[in-house]
Amino acid sequence: KLFSVTTNTVDYASRENASAASQPQLVLSLLGSPPAISNIGNLTIAPNTATGPISFTVGGTSVSHLIISGDSSNPSLVPVSNIVFSGSGANRTVTVTPLANQNGITVITVTVTDPGGLTASDSFTLAVSSHAAAKIIWNGPGAGANNWSTTNNWLPTEAPEFLDDVKFFNAGANGVAVSNVNNFVDANFGGNIASLQFGNTNGNHTMLIASGNSLNLSGTNGFIVGTETDNGGAQTVFATVTGIGGAININNDNADLIVRQGTANSGGSQRATLDLSGLGNFSAAIDQVLVGVAGPVNRPSGTLYLARTNSLVASGTPGINAADSGSNGGGQSQIYLGIENEIDADTITIGRQKSSATLSFNPAFTNSSPEIILRGAGPDRVATLAIGDNSGQSVSTGTSSGVVDFSGGTVDALADVIFVGKGQTSSGTGTATGTLTFNAGTIDVNTLETGYQNSTAAGAVVTGMVNVKGTAQLLLNSTLRLAHYTGSGTIPVGKLNIIGGTVAGDGDIIAGGGTSTITISNGVLGVTGVVGTPAAPLTTLALTGGTVQLSVDGSAAVAVVVATTITTSGVTTVDIGSVINVTGPATIPLISFAGADPYGSLSLGTIPDGCVAHLVDNPANSTVDLSIAMVNLNPVNITAMVNGNTLTLSWPADHLGWRLQAQTNPLSIGLGTNWFDVPGSATNNTINMTMNPTQGTAFYRLAYP
Secondary structure, three states: OEEEOOOOEEEOOOOOOOOHHHOOOOOOOOOOOOOEEOOOOOEEEOOOOOOOOEEEEEEOOOHHHOEEEEEEOOOOOOOHHHEEEEEEOOEEEEEEOOOOOOOEEEEEEEEEEOOOOOEEEEEEEEEEOOOOOOEEEEOOOOOOOOEOOOHHHEEOOOOOOOOOEEEEOOOOOEOOOOOOOOEEEOOOOOOEEOEEEEOOOOEEEEEEEOOOOEEEEOOOOOEEEOOOOOOOOOOEEEEEEEEEEEEEEEEOOOOEEEEOEOOOOOOOOOEEEEEEEEEEEEEEEEOEEEEEEOOOOOOOEEEEEOOOEEEEEEOOOOOEEEEEOOOOOOOEEEEEEOOEEEEEEOEEEEOOOOOEEEEEEOHHHHHHOOEEEEEOOOOOOEEEEEEEEOOOOOOOOOOEEEEEEOOOOEEEEEEEEEEEEEOOOOOOOOOEEEEEEEOOEEEEEEEEEEEEOOOOOOOOOEEEEEEEEOOOEEEEEEEEEEEEOOOOOOOOEEEEEEEEOEEEEOOEEEEOEOEEEEEEEOOEEEEOOOEOOOOOOEEEEEEEOOEEEEEEEOOOOOOOEEEEEEEEOOOEEEEEEEEEOOOOOEEEEEEEOOOOOOHHHEEEOOOOOOEEEEEEEEOOOOEEEEEEEEOOOOOOOOEEEEEOOEEEEEOOHHHEOEEEEEEEEOOOOOOOOOOEEOOOHHHOOEEEEEOOOOOOEEEEEEEOO
């Protein structure tokens, strides 16, 4: 008897004279969930050691009846018999033991098979080093393509491998210019090390990675540029990695990328620089990127030039931190982006306590249309982006400033909260200044704080500025607050400059009580919420052309835009994006002011279909109002009256907004297609015209829209 799953057929032989016990039977077993296996990560071990039990889980309907088997791509390193499984049910382990005195790489495949023959597999790479983990130091002769695979270029005299921490100090760096290659990751080198550090203080190391090759880092010490010691206030460390067809990959969730050189004394010129701008690809899945961030020594400075193409996941807190000093006199640090940049980090700080930092595109790539995609390491959105954040201090005189400037490229960013300028938590007199600028692409943010005072005892000004330029769009989902003020202490400053760009979304723009300014210069402000409130008006709204797009609620008793001072230059268009709670003719406060009346510099632009509206100057209330009525869209007849040689045409008031169209033709032609709008008819429901007896015929109709 046989049931074939693949052909859906049943075969069995009849045994008519057989006993009941041996008569043909058909048994069908319904299959449940297919087997499954969790991911097993890659491993590197020293020679003559085993992996130890590696935990993994299995799943499926028949977990207790699963068969676990293993395979090795390199039996001369790990024979199948040396792959041993243990455990039961869903929780299993595998232990892999390489043969004695062997090294190399093998791919171990673990396969799960259920009673029905269905399988699931997972593979991982096991690397076995030729020697125990060691610190391997470059000892090359100087300028020239000195191969990594040449053992005499290292101390001790062995090429580094998977478990080794590789160090570049002064040997081979003296007198080497930045543009001179002095070490070459050649095709004969294995390509795998644990970590990499440049700590040269007497010149430069320039590494060339062969085209098609990668340098892979898998250890917890990551990639460090800097001595990690105090070598004096003028100490510099410079390292370059180049190779258009080469790549560096870092893969360890506990590793960091660190670029910093510190000093115990203020006023120094110390700096560490890592230049990857000549490298084709840089990929990292790590804990943190720390550029100019205090470590063993304070007052650090660092400069990082990223590769041409970058994929970076930093899962730590903060994931990316540029400029953070524990002592006054911290330096200026920079991160320069490449051409293609995808960065995932939950928290990013640019310019933290007592230091200054800039994040921008590398000017060398401006003509290559660079772009950055910015997301969170876990959720889609970056949880917090802080620019110019001095909140790590309370009573310090040290200043903090941060600049994020995406000019010269395109940004695609999703963020939950962005702080642009964030002050100390007490009476410290050290200022905090933040600036965010972009001119192409979109920054989509839930909450944006610009100029955030952090204490009622604040003794320093906090300033935040956001510049939306060119074709850029700031998409606001909840709140943009300008100049958050606690009610006492030094007054903060918050600025939003819309210079050709667009600020849109379903959020509100709130004045936080400090000095708040919005400037629109040929840009678009189009949020659906309020812009200032009577209780907290904007300090200044400066209109220099451009468009303000507002949403109108007929039930609201206050203006949509509220500012103490409105300055104007040229004409600013007011578009009405949506209208709710308006059933009949109404006059609704639109813009409220306390100083000069802006009415003469405003022009009503687009309005929703089904409405007719115009702006109304209301100086008695210090408002510019919107007179609006809903249009009856049902066709209606025109009423005509003649008085002498005056023809009066009228239609119902609820059809205000319909356009009277006319055409005049000779008697020989009659009705044609040459309709034209009668001037002023769209804002009236009565038109008086002088009849002209020389015109053969005149035809009139109403049209909407």
